[in-house]
Ligand SMILES: CC(=O)N[C@H]1[C@@H](OP(=O)(O)OP(=O)(O)OC[C@H]2O[C@@H](n3ccc(=O)[nH]c3=O)[C@H](O)[C@@H]2O)O[C@H](CO)[C@@H](O)[C@@H]1O[C@H](C)C(=O)N[C@@H](C)C(=O)N[C@@H](CCC(=O)O)C(=O)O
């Protein structure tokens with residue numbers, strides 16, 4: 001095999017696909033310990049490697065639930081896990097040996113894989129076409145989990161499972177939910193960075209907290225370092241499937257995500273390539289349709305903040321001091337618990353909070369004034385829309401960014417980056433008040449929650 005590091009993404013894709021034809025989802029193993037399910041997935045790329053990612057998921061009321069339904073949800077979590085391992089060599093054939101899915105369900109997965117890997121293909125310069133990038137089939141040669149007709153999930157489901165990411169959005173969801181009297185809140189996270197822990201610690205109205213532990217297979221990390229294909233995978237789809245399984249095992253009715261309307265905007269202009277695909281409304285609808293084909297249940301998965309935009313979320317967030325010192329939206333620095341102050345996400349969060357917090361307060365929170373930082377000019381241009389594509393990060397829309405900057409310029413702030421692009425911003429910026437008054441009707445939020453969101457916005 002050639003040194004992969006010397007090849008372009010497209011060359012790697014072509015070479016690896018000719019070398020490795022198959023990806024096999026062979027099986028999954030489940031061990032029931034006293035209060036936790038230990039799950040191991042077995043994936044194989046013949047001739048290259050085996051992968052065994054694991055999950056540990058706490059449970060409470062497993063005895064009341066339907067084991068078949070739980071197995072289906074476990075198998076389907078494996079279906080979303082597999083994309084991280086498939087992308088290493090992108091084999092043409094994906095063979096599912098441990099589950100049965102209808103053609104429509106298989107098409108559903110292909111759509112998620114294709115769109116969820118849109119950024120990975122784009123960034124690596126790989127031309128992949130939805131019709132032919134993957135041939136996904138079930139192999140019926142051994143015992144499998146049959147998902148072709150929905151099965152009832154027994155048990156009583158109540159309260160909210162609130163996935164926490166450590167950034168501002170889930171803090172806003174917690175604040176909205178707090179207003180609903182008697183709503184039972186259980187916080188939820190996949191692994192736990194420091195900011196998530198701190199946010200959960202200050203959530204004083206919760207009745208419980210669930211931590212799922214996910215491990216990546218180390219062979220993937222090894223192959224990444226050898227130059228095999230790597231890139232963005234749809235992490236929010238992992239959150240989606242794991243949260244439904246967790247709710248099923250622990251009795252929560254509502255899974256309240258914090259994905260906002262702004263996540264629907266594509267990252268690459270005039271294309272479907274969206275870093276946040278699995279946070280989009282399209283995915284939310286698709287996900288609910290799909291889950292209904294697997295299990296019939298009272299569990300509802302929706303994003304509480306979908307009617308809102310990032311700018312409205314920023315306004316609500318800034319109105320409470322509680323999270324300002326502890327939240328971390330920066331993906332680059334999140335493991336160290338810092339704002340790296342060098343990435344587009346840091347700059348975006350700084351800008352979107354600017355209309356609602358003083359420059360002094362923001363400088364305290366971030367450690368420096370990011371609008372005076374000329375090294376961030378490239379990201380600044382991308383965020384405001386002077387350059388075509390947005391950064392590959394979870395950031396809001398171009399119009400929200402320009403409106404925020406216009407607002408602070410008109411307030412009299414004179415900062416290096418805003419001064420340099422003042423004309424563009426003032427001529428292109430919408431009125432902040434108009435953006436703050438928007439409401440998006442495309443959402444799945446139940447009425448009793450909608451009432452409370454309207455009160456805080
Ligand atoms: C890359 C990723 O998804 N990371 C999330 C993961 O972190 P973890 O510690 O498990 O792995 P990393 O150190 O980040 O990555 C190590 C290598 O493994 C590859 N990889 C990782 C995860 C995966 O699912 N598939 C993979 O192939 C990766 O390419 C590296 O080579 O879990 C954490 C929670 O336990 C998440 O917090 C991590 O998310 C990062 C903060 C992050 O930057 N995520 C970005 C992908 C991201 O943009 N997240 C979006 C979500 C957008 C979406 O879902 O479409 C966001 O900001 O919300």
Ligand SMILES: Nc1ncnc2c1ncn2[C@@H]1O[C@H](COP(=O)(O)OP(=O)(O)OP(=O)(O)O)[C@@H](O)[C@H]1O
Pocket residue numbers: 162163164165166167168169170171188189190191236239256257258259279328329330394
């Ligand atoms: N590790 C995780 N475990 C559970 N849920 C998560 C995790 N990471 C993200 N989420 C969920 O996905 C949502 C979107 O993630 P995202 O990173 O955009 O939001 P955030 O961290 O709340 O805010 P910000 O946009 O400021 O980073 C989160 O609000 C949360 O609901």
